Amino acid sequence: MPALIQNCVERSTKEIRSNRRLFVADLVGSAGAVLLAMLLQVGWTNWSVAAALVAITLASTAAALPVFGLYRRHLASVSLRDIASIVKGAFATCLIAGLLWIALSGSPGVWATVFVVQFFIAVPIFGGLRVAARRGEFFFVRPAEQTPARAGIPTLLVGTGASCDLFLRAVLRDRNATHAPVGILDDNRETQGLFFHDVPILGSIRDIDTALARMEAEGIRPRKLVLTQPVTQYESDEFQKLLDWADRKAIKVAKLPGLGELQDVTDDPNGTTVREVDVMDVLPRPQKQINRGSLRRMVQGRRVLVTGAGGSIGKELSRQIASLAPAEIVLVENCEYNLYAVDMDLRQSYAAVPVFAEICDIRDRERIMRIFDAHRPELVFNAAALKHVPMVEANPCEGVLTNAIGARNVADAACRHQALAMVQVSTDKAVNTTNVMGATKRVAEFYGQALDRSSEPMCGGTRFMTVRFGNVLGSSGSLIPLFQRQIMMGGPLTVTDPRMERFFMTIREAVELTLLASAHGLQDQIGKGEIFVLDMGEPVRIMDVAQRMIRLAGLRPGKDIDIEIVGIRQGEKLFEELFDSAETVRESSIEGVRAAAPAGVPLSKLQSAMADLEATARDGDAAGVIAILSDLVPGYAPECPGGRSQTAAA
Known part of the structure; x- marks a missing residue:
């Protein structure tokens, strides 16, 4: 049990460190929500009461929100699916704060309603912060254990830009998708351990040796490597190590087309373009690998x-x-x-x-x-x-x-x-x-x-x-x-x-x-x-x-x-x-x-x-x-x- 608690604390600490600006914004928003709830329900009392209320709320927020995964989803993948986590986190925050306040002050009465009102104020604040964060530089995710296993070609993605975002949205919505993303290599060293949509970020392209060692240790064996950004955006030495690794492991390397690229549709009576099939994708098992x-x-x-x-x-x-x-x-x-x-x-x-x-x-x-x-x-x-x-x-x-x-x-x-x-x-x-x-x-x-x-x-x-x-x-x-x-x-x-x-x-x-x-x-x-x-x-x-x-x-x-x-x-x-x-x-x-x-x-x-x-x-x-x-x-x-x-x- 102590080891489990230690792992949870370490994971939460890492997530908060990667999303520290969003974490601070949530603390400020939670404090504002409880103060506004107090003004609406009991009016202004004095500064000492307000300070105590804010202190309890900040402690409750810092303890509850990481537990419900509000800092595990990458910025670009925030969506309506996060509402459930936001509601759970806000409810836990208000419940803990209310119980602590009642226990310390000994006066439930009208103060109980303050935390009920706080909940209804905090939910839109947390949601709004995440919508705003999507336009900035924050990162969030959801735990991998909640991600259902998908059939398809195990695929490792490189990059977390707009093309990767659209690709993952399309793949995760399509039950018959031919690719099953198993991980992402980002160009940011601080995002390892987070998730982009439901896909874990395994490491950074800037520290490729560590990322590859982690994949080996966790038994992650992709059959296709997909570059989601132009190769000029990657450091040449580290990128070459990645390509050499893919060649040794007989992993096919592919590239997503840029969003600005156009494709001619010719000689197609149905008005659709048929994708050319890679023969490696037809094989229903990974290619065998040998020591050369x-x-x-x-x-x-x-x-x-x-x-x-x-x-x-x-x-x-x-x-x-x-x-x-x-x-x-x-x-x-x-x-x-x-x-x-x-x-x-x-x-x-x-x-x-x-x-x-x-x-x-x-x-x-x-x-x-x-x-x-x-x-x-x-x-x-x-x-x-x-x-x-x-x-x-x-x-x-x-x-x-x-x-x-x-x-x-x-x-x-x-x-x-x-x-x-x-x-x-x-x-x-x-x-x-x-x-x-x-x-x-x-x-x-x-x-x-x-x-x-x-x-x-x-x-x-x-x-x-x-x-x-x-x-x-x-x-x-x-x-x-x-x-x-x-x-x-x-x-x-x-x-x-x-x-x-x-x-x-x-x-x-x-x-x-x-x-x-x-x-x-x-x-x-x-x-x-x-x-x-x-x-x-x-x-x-x-x-x-x-x-x-x-x-x-x-x-x-x-x-x-x-x-x-x-x-x-x-x-x-x-x-x-x-x-x-x-x-x-x-x-x-x-x-x-x-x-x-x-x-x-x-x-x-x-x-x-x-x-x-x-x-x-x-x-x-x-x-x-x-x-x-x-x-x-x-x-x-x-x-x-x-x-x-x-x-x-x-």
Whole structure:
């Protein structure tokens, strides 16, 4: 109990110190109210009586008002909701003062009515002071424990200006708001511990280290950082610390538009503007965070090669590798424009890192070998693939040549030059697959696993690691960009089946966990012959993603935009799986990563089967390709020949 009282006193003292001018004004107003009540009820008596009455009233006011939170609300957020607190505070003040006066004077009588009249005078005075204070520099709030929990994206706001005020008023009034403010960083050091509307002020941008330490201690984990004022209003050094913290925690940074900014509304038949959806907002969980120290130890000062460097995963992989100070980075990509884009990006963002851009299709074994001869990479990441299930289903030979034979070519080149490690990027669609794309990726997994188990005599100890994960939010041609286009066109959003579920992660998560698994596998020599499977949380219904994206765009599912069920496409499954039933699954020593140990296929058998697979694919024999895949990949049972059109064309 003493500790509780001490905490209450400390909190009240801090609130009063921050709102000292309002506190003094309340004392003066309360004293004036009791004097006016005395004049109205009993008339003027003498100065000693008036002084005693004022002294008792001041003590009662100072004791009662902080208890009812009259100094916890920030100036700009004062509103009609404060009336209840004002009435309670005024009533408590008058009650305490009346009881003290009666106890000390021993004459209730007409004096009791003085304090009743004082109450009716004090309420408008306290209210008026708060209305006037809103035009000045005072601060007030209400306790956090009275604030109901809100669903939405946990959001940290920076600044307490007019834009923040309007933003919070809009969010707190909207039960379906997509953002849930969890705290504010102010530019005033004295407002920490107060509240702006119902949102706690966690600290000052001028003392960012203390504010961030408090958030860590209290377990406050925002997923979005919103700047409510122009960045020029923040101290540059402290502001940069905040941005660095957000980057380490994978927190998206956004900015509220200024109140004077205008937005053109064009090509909108409904006269409304649809907000673009941030893919990070779609993920129903915080992004995973990792310690980058082990990544730097793996990459720094080494030659690194990335295939598929112009794709969504490859580009992010290249950027993160470049940020870890490699000796050089070699970008391998068969699309000229994509290679140009990632090359320019790295040269501008990481000018100190030597970058080599090589146009190459990983199907071309001789070209791959020449690139490896020229650069002799120590770390190899194979992110090149044909990944769209319907496209590969319609073109199985092309899928085999890129996903299986191309992966083999890169692995053989890494083996020949005795690289430290090669990492194969795989997919959950390779597990118990019903489509050609998944089967080809499964073959690539088998090949890497077989080489990893026999690497010492063949490849001088090169590690061959495979990382398997699910759908990547925002990657090219994936679900989220499709829904974004459909929303911008006014709908409908197309969902194949209302029961369909998928595992999701962001591009950044996929790449960081891929690098992390690779670093531990290389440094600690763990997971020999195993597949690293990234933890993506629980699967998410596609229908839920569609509805969430519509709401994030500021629209209503089923009213503003419809969702249309179009039926499952060839090769698709309702539910993806992370592990094959024949795999032994164990927890790895890497946080966020589990290990799967398949029985595998002997390397000699695999090499022979892949040679047949390559010859059949180059002949354009789609039916033959599917037959070999069915024999090679356990559990692969295509629903129907996916390459009929290609067979017919051949």
